[in-house]
Amino acid sequence: MTSPSLRPIHRPDPLELLDIRRLTSMLSPFDHGRRLHLEAPVHLHDDDTYAVHFLHLLQCAAGFGIRVDWTAASAPACDPHTISHLPPPTNPAPSSAPADVRRWQEKHHYGACHYRKGPGFYLLRDARNGAVSRLRITGDDRCRALEAHLRPFPPTGLPPDTAPMTSALHRRGLLLTIGTWHLAAPHRLRNWPVPYTTL
Structure with a gap:
């Protein structure tokens, strides 16, 4: 049985993209301390529309201080440095693009942008x-x-x-530029870390 601290979701196909948008809109301060757990590996290179909305989901989660447990099935569709402020994948780097995923993991700093x-x-x-x-x-x-x-x-x-x-x-x-899509890189910071001097 799934732990109540986890909210499992599956990667939707393009026809189910609204599911991830709806999940993004559901995030709120009441989720502080909770986690999102994505059971299926995420492909960030196959579908630009999905990829940019997934990054937006990471922005919203980071803004509320919500931990995201997810695994990457491919390298990000943009320079890992540009998204180093977003929650990186928690799995070991996939063999298809180990350098890019490791770079994201190593450079990640909460609230950097x-x-x-x-x-x-x-x-x-x-x-x-x-x-x-x-x-x-x-x-x-x-x-x-x-x-x-x-x-x-x-x-x-x-x-x-x-x-x-x-x-x-x-x-x-x-x-951020993903294919023909764009998204401002900074996310709103709604929950300050303790100590706040880490930012």
Whole structure:
């Protein structure tokens, strides 16, 4: 019988992709201290749409401090450094791409790339390269433009007035690209680690 601290899910096929989106939307602070356990190995190179939504799931889980137990069946579809702030696979590196998976596991640091939201502004912090860079976004229009990037979107999925934000995130290395899909790299940090000086 499954432990109540685990929430098992299976990798959906493309027709069942909404299942993983629904699971993402279900994550909340009430899940703090819980774990997501994915029973089937995850393929991050076979389906760009699935891969980018899976990374979004990892973002949401990381933001709430939820542990994700999952195994990788293939190398990530992007540079492991760009996603080193997200929960890495817990299995030994697969023989198909040991270097990329090990690099993700070795470089992982919780909260290395996150954002905080205040009244009328966002604060983005990126320490994936070791040095810390910060970006403050203010103004209703710019905040709305950033918010449009906090979920996976295809190239034609955003209104034209968000293009400057897309370019700004890309220049700063804050935009993940999976095939033709994009997603802002930082995740919202809702649960601070103890001690908080680890960030």
